[in-house]
Amino acid sequence: MNIKGSPWKGSLLLLLVSNLLLCQSVAPLPICPGGAARCQVTLRDLFDRAVVLSHYIHNLSSEMFSEFDKRYTHGRGFITKAINSCHTSSLATPEDKEQAQQINQKDFLSLIVSILRSWNEPLYHLVTEVRGMQEAPEAILSKAVEIEEQTKRLLEGMELIVSQVHPETKENEIYPVWSGLSSLQMADEESRLSAYYNLLHCLRRDSHKIDNYLKLLKCRIIHNNNC
Amino acid sequence: MKENVASATVFTLLLFLNTCLLNGQLPPGKPEIFKCRSPNKETFTCWWKPGTDGGLPTNYSLTYHREGETLMHECPDYITGGPNSCHFGKQYTSMWRTYIMMVNATNQMGSSFSDELYVDVTYIVQPDPPLELAVEVKQPEDRKPYLWIKWSPPTLIDLKTGWFTLLYEIRLKPEKAAEWEIHFAGQQTEFKILSLHPGQKYLVQVRCKPDHGYWSAWSPATFIQIPSDFTMNDTTVWISVAVLSAVICLIIVWAVALKGYSMVTCIFPPVPGPKIKGFDAHLLEKGKSEELLSALGCQDFPPTSDYEDLLVEYLEVDDSEDQHLMSVHSKEHPSQGMKPTYLDPDTDSGRGSCDSPSLLSEKCEEPQTNPSTFYDPEVIEKPENPETTHTWDPQCISMEGKIPYFHAGGSKCSTWPLPQPSQHNPRSSYHNITDVCELAVGPAGAPATLLDEAGKDALKSSQTIKSGEEGKATQQREVESFHSETDQDTPWLLPQEKTPFGSAKPLDYVEIHKVNKDGALSLLPKQRENSGQPKKPGTPENNKEYAKVSGVMDNNILVLVSDPHAKNMACFEESAKEGPPSLEQNQAEKALANFPATPSKCRLQLGGLDYLDPACFTHSFH
Numbered sequence: 001m002n003i004k005g006s007p008w009k010g011s012l013l014l015l016l017v018s019n020l021l022l023c024q025s026v027a028p029l030p031i032c033p034g035g036a037a038r039c040q041v042t043l044r045d046l047f048d049r050a051v052v053l054s055h056y057i058h059n060l061s062s063e064m065f066s067e068f069d070k071r072y073t074h075g076r077g078f079i080t081k082a083i084n085s086c087h088t089s090s091l092a093t094p095e096d097k098e099q100a101q102q103i104n105q106k107d108f109l110s111l112i113v114s115i116l117r118s119w120n121e122p123l124y125h126l127v128t129e130v131r132g133m134q135e136a137p138e139a140i141l142s143k144a145v146e147i148e149e150q151t152k153r154l155l156e157g158m159e160l161i162v163s164q165v166h167p168e169t170k171e172n173e174i175y176p177v178w179s180g181l182s183s184l185q186m187a188d189e190e191s192r193l194s195a196y197y198n199l200l201h202c203l204r205r206d207s208h209k210i211d212n213y214l215k216l217l218k219c220r221i222i223h224n225n226n227c
Numbered sequence: 228m229k230e231n232v233a234s235a236t237v238f239t240l241l242l243f244l245n246t247c248l249l250n251g252q253l254p255p256g257k258p259e260i261f262k263c264r265s266p267n268k269e270t271f272t273c274w275w276k277p278g279t280d281g282g283l284p285t286n287y288s289l290t291y292h293r294e295g296e297t298l299m300h301e302c303p304d305y306i307t308g309g310p311n312s313c314h315f316g317k318q319y320t321s322m323w324r325t326y327i328m329m330v331n332a333t334n335q336m337g338s339s340f341s342d343e344l345y346v347d348v349t350y351i352v353q354p355d356p357p358l359e360l361a362v363e364v365k366q367p368e369d370r371k372p373y374l375w376i377k378w379s380p381p382t383l384i385d386l387k388t389g390w391f392t393l394l395y396e397i398r399l400k401p402e403k404a405a406e407w408e409i410h411f412a413g414q415q416t417e418f419k420i421l422s423l424h425p426g427q428k429y430l431v432q433v434r435c436k437p438d439h440g441y442w443s444a445w446s447p448a449t450f451i452q453i454p455s456d457f458t459m460n461d462t463t464v465w466i467s468v469a470v471l472s473a474v475i476c477l478i479i480v481w482a483v484a485l486k487g488y489s490m491v492t493c494i495f496p497p498v499p500g501p502k503i504k505g506f507d508a509h510l511l512e513k514g515k516s517e518e519l520l521s522a523l524g525c526q527d528f529p530p531t532s533d534y535e536d537l538l539v540e541y542l543e544v545d546d547s548e549d550q551h552l553m554s555v556h557s558k559e560h561p562s563q564g565m566k567p568t569y570l571d572p573d574t575d576s577g578r579g580s581c582d583s584p585s586l587l588s589e590k591c592e593e594p595q596t597n598p599s600t601f602y603d604p605e606v607i608e609k610p611e612n613p614e615t616t617h618t619w620d621p622q623c624i625s626m627e628g629k630i631p632y633f634h635a636g637g638s639k640c641s642t643w644p645l646p647q648p649s650q651h652n653p654r655s656s657y658h659n660i661t662d663v664c665e666l667a668v669g670p671a672g673a674p675a676t677l678l679d680e681a682g683k684d685a686l687k688s689s690q691t692i693k694s695g696e697e698g699k700a701t702q703q704r705e706v707e708s709f710h711s712e713t714d715q716d717t718p719w720l721l722p723q724e725k726t727p728f729g730s731a732k733p734l735d736y737v738e739i740h741k742v743n744k745d746g747a748l749s750l751l752p753k754q755r756e757n758s759g760q761p762k763k764p765g766t767p768e769n770n771k772e773y774a775k776v777s778g779v780m781d782n783n784i785l786v787l788v789s790d791p792h793a794k795n796m797a798c799f800e801e802s803a804k805e806g807p808p809s810l811e812q813n814q815a816e817k818a819l820a821n822f823p824a825t826p827s828k829c830r831l832q833l834g835g836l837d838y839l840d841p842a843c844f845t846h847s848f849h
Contacts, residue, residue, distance in 0.1 A: 083294050083295075098317075100390070208349050212322075215389040215392055215438075219389030220388065225387055
């Protein structure tokens with residue numbers, strides 16, 4: 001027994017140590033502990049998790065926009081300047097149920113991932129700029145930070161889903177680029193406020209879009225359109 | 228001229244206005260779009276409020292354009308939504324896109340435009356109330372009865388594809404109640420209510436909301452009558468259980484309160500106090516002590532009733548020969564006699580270090596500086612003095628065996644000072660014993676060192692702990708105090724027999740069993756066994772004998788003799804000063820030699836503390 005025991009013990013110990021080390025580097029509440037490519041978490045869990053995140057992100061974005069508007073821009077007609085200001089408008093996203101049902105699953109997923117990727121940089125700059133503001137509004141800043149964090153998690157989850165549903169998909173890194181940083185840093189307060197308003201307005205909209213799309217996809221893929 | 232022109236102009240205007248007013252026709256007032264709603268994210272409707280119509284038939288038209296488009300459209304449906312509304316059908320509705328719309332009111336007299344309204348369908352979602360609310364009382368046989376509420380989602384909402392997500396909420400109340408009981412039901416379309424008042428009529432309503440949007444209106448109320456036999460067995464059982472346990476707790480608390488002390492003592496038995504065998508408290512109580520003290524030069528020997536002081540005073544850490552037993556003379560209080568210079572304040576019982584054998588063993592074996600703090604400075608300065616035999620260890624009787632140094636013969640913890648082995652190290656341990664077991668015997672003259680308060684208190688408290696030993700302790704103290712007050716050269720004479728000093732009686736160790744009325748010490752002879760067989764501490768009765776101090780030798784050695792009727796004699800040597808070290812060394816060696824044989828046998832297990840009955844030891848200095 002001893003002869004057999006020692007290699008088993010060694011491998012068990014090695015496995016344990018490697019697991020512990022891997023677990024260290026994983027974000028809290030990971031879906032796939034250890035970040036293994038072949039995840040044993042079911043697709044259903046992945047989608048449930050993604051929906052929860054997208055729902056949460058939109059709630060935060062909505063609150064952040066409301067607070068910003070109430071505090072800085074209410075009744076000043078900034079909405080008029082927010083028309084056509086979103087950098088993701090170039091993406092051909094479905095705008096009603098019929099269009100959404102016509103788009104195929106793979107493209108739909110790629111679309112969602114593109115939108116999420118395109119928001120990495122704006123969110124980063126939003127956090128940086130708000131943080132650098134004099135009298136940075138704490139409520140808005142905290143939400144921005146949280147949104148940035150959760151969007152990253154959601155993107156990871158989406159990439160996992162894609163790898164499970166369409167493993168042959170090659171990475172398509174094309175996404176709309178945001179170029180509003182200079183607007184956020186403008187000296188003129190009106191222009192600067194307008195830039196922030198537009199950014200938050202677009203964020204609110206896009207986060208709702210992603211949430212709706214994911215709920216559609218979840219019912220389509222997991223429940224076979226029978227939610 | 229000018230005035231005529233001006234007045235003519237005014238007149239014309241007024242005339243025109245008059246005509247208009249008489250007709251009651253004005254251009255329409257400014258309309259306002261006040262609400263837009265989408266019940267399913269597939270269509271939406273907007274309503275406006277017309278302004279004044281100016282008395283003429285007014286046409287309203289709604290025009291809009293969408294974000295990203297320049298083309299203006301007109302409202303596709305003015306009917307479906309009712310008057311002053313515009314309904315947008317599926318093909319006209321787009322999500323995530325801003326609509327810019329405006330209402331135009333026109334009549335004969337003119338037209339007016341409303342303000343532009345920016346509408347995004349995404350944020351105006353409000354569904355209709357749920358339908359088919361069904362409420363039923365269900366009473367399964369082997370389970371608790373409950374209220375079963377069921378409903379269906381409003382029509383035209385697409386839940387199956389996931390385009391729309393609904394969350395529900397129900398509320399109910401007894402008919403006459405003022406407050407509603409609200410329950411959130413999530414995405415499910417049924418609900419169970421378990422806690423209800425039997426015999427009441429309930430109202431139930433339900434409403435819903437999209438995942439991001441507004442709550443719908445409450446559905447129409449449904450009434451349900453709860454039958455009177457809707458029992459709440461669970462509640463009754465739990466209430467009776469709670470009451471019963473509360474009663475039991477109260478009883479336990481009461482019992483604990485009444486007998487708290489005895490229970491505590493049961494759980495945490497008090498540390499037993501030191502036993503002083505052979506110490507007869509009664510002896511000390513009587514007048515003999517006074518006589519002895521007066522002989523020693525002390526006045527106002529502490530009143531017999533004040534044993535605490537005696538003991539406290541008596542215990543003195545005294546290292547130096549001059550001062551051993553000192554503390555005897557405290558200037559203020561002869562009655563206080565000697566105050567022990569040192570008492571270990573750390574003992575739980577507040578007794579001296581010797582009080583607790585374990586402590587004694589620890590302290591007596593290690594060179595400690597602690598005791599020295601209590602020392603009279605003079606005493607401390609003479610740590611080398613091995614002759615400080617005044618280490619009268621009141622506890623010696625019950626000392627544990629780990630005191631090799633302690634008794635060269637110290638096996639008998641007697642109240643009499645014993646020669647201390649000079650080579651014993653560490654000196655401080657030696658001192659400890661002296662401290663604790665301070666003997667009054669011997670060289671008086673050393674200034675008495677007063678016990679500090681701590682020591683005193685400790686001693687006193689130790690007294691209380693020694694419930695069974697108080698008598699003996701008291702006597703012991705008395706005896707000690709006797710000794711402490713002894714002048715150097717004052718022979719210690721017992722009121723009774725005197726034994727000439729230097730009688731060639733073999734020096735034997737006895738243990739003080741008690742002190743009898745006359746102040747004579749009742750001593751137990753040490754069994755002369757070289758093997759050092761333990762002597763049971765519990766058999767003092769057999770060996771009751773009286774011993775008296777026959778005298779004090781030059782070296783402050785107390786010579787004890789037994790009573791005439793007693794056969795055994797004990798002779799204690801005590802040297803307050805440096806006696807012949809060699810002799811003592813020899814004795815010490817002997818003691819040491821004897822010692823190891825005895826401890827194990829002599830141990831008394833008392834409450835976890837090891838008590839060694841010195842009586843067990845046979846130390847022979849012969």
